[in-house]
Amino acid sequence: MASPETLDELCECIASEKGSIVPVGAGTQLEFGNPLQSADCVVSLARLNRITTYNPAELTIHVEAGVTLDQIQHALAANNQALPLDPWNGGSATIGGIAAANAQGPLRATGSIRDWIIGMTVIHVDGRRSKTGGRVVKNVTGYDLAKLYTGSLGSLAVIAEISFKLRPHFESTATAVAEFGSMADGLATLAAVRKSALQPIACEFSGPKPALWLRFGEHPRAVEMQLAQLPSASWKVHRGADETAAWERLRATYAEMGPMVLRVVGKLTDVPGIIDSYDPASWIAHGLNGIVLMALRDTQSADAVREKFPAIVERAPREIRKRFGTFGVQGSVKHLMLQMKRTYDPEGRLNPGRHIDGE
Secondary structure, three states: OEOOOOHHHHHHHHHHOOOOEEEEOOOOOOOOOOOOOOOOEEEEOOOOOOEEEEEHHHOEEEEEOOOEHHHHHHHHHOOOEEOOOOOOOOOOOEHHHHHHHOOOOOOOOOOOHHHOEEEEEEEOOOOOEEEEEOOOOOOOOOOOOHHHHOOOOOOOOEEEEEEEEOEEOOOEEEEEEEEOOOHHHHHHHHHHHHHOOOOOOEEEEEEOOOEEEEEEEEOHHHHHHHHHOOOOOOEEEEOHHHHHHHHHHHHHHHHHOOOEEEEEEOOHHHHHHHHHHHOOOEEEEEOOOOEEEEEEOOHHHHHHHHOOOOEEEEEOOHHHHHHOOOOOOOHHHHHHHHHHHHHHOOOOOEOOOOOHHHO
C-alpha cells in the first residue's frame, strides 16, 4: 500500500505504477460498487488530510481528499458555517470518498455533494494533474467535469482536492418524529406535509413500522412556527443532543438493512406503490424526491424493480454484487459511460471493474 502525503507524491506514485490502482479513503464505501477485478497497488489518501484554504468571508473552502467530513465541520463551526452534507456512512468518511461514491443521506433538501462542489483537482492514470472549476463561487470556466468525476468511484481519475461553497450554519434545528399504526396513516400524513407550506430540510419515511421523520432548520422562530403547523399525528419533537441521538438511531437502522439494499429512483407519487409492490423487509424513503432505499431478500425481487425503475445497489455482500450489477444501466447510457472509461483509462487500470466496466 502507498500512502502519499502530498499531491506531488500522489502523482509520482500513480505515474510509476504499471498495474491496477485502487484509491481508498476511510474505507466506508467498500460495499458500494461492483467487485474489484484486480488490485496491484492500493493508494491510501488518508494522509492527504489538510484544509488548504478556508475563506469565511467568501463562504468557500478548499480541502485535500483525505479530510473527513467531521474535520471540515469542526473547522467551519467557529464561523457558524457548514457544508450541508449528511451521508448515511457518517462524518468519519473522507470527503474524497463521499464525492467518489456520490454518497447521500437524509439532508437531501439542501442538495447532494454535486451541488456544493465548485472545483476539483484530479490525478489521471498516467500521473498527470488537472483541474476543473475553481476556488470561487462565481466560476464559469470550461466544462463542469467535477460532476463527471463525482460518483465515478475513482474509475476515471483519482480525486485529490475539492473546493466547496458553504452556507451559514442553521441557527436552530428541531426534528419531529411520528409513528403510525398503518401504512395508510403514514402515507396520508406524508402527503399532507408535501401539500403544506412546511419546508423540512430532511423528510424520511421509514418502515416496516411506519414512521415519518421531519427536520427543520432556520431561524428559531421559523422552526417553531413550522412545528406548530405539523399535520395531525402523535409527534415527538427532538432538539439538541436528543435530536442528534434520534438521527443516529435512524442511521443505525440504515446500517442494519440488508442483506441487499436497493436505491430505487421514482417520482414522489411512486413511493407508496414501490413499497407496496416489492414488499421490502425494511425501507427508508426520502419523502421530497421519491428515492426509496429498500432491503430485499433476493436478486429476483431486484430484477423486478429494475423492469420499472432505475435502481442502484446501495449495499450488498460481494457474492451478490458479483452476479447482480450495481448500476444496471443499459443501451446508449451504458455505451456512453464505457466510452468515457476507455477515454480516461484506456488500459482499465483505475479501480478496474468497480464501476460500469464491471457489468
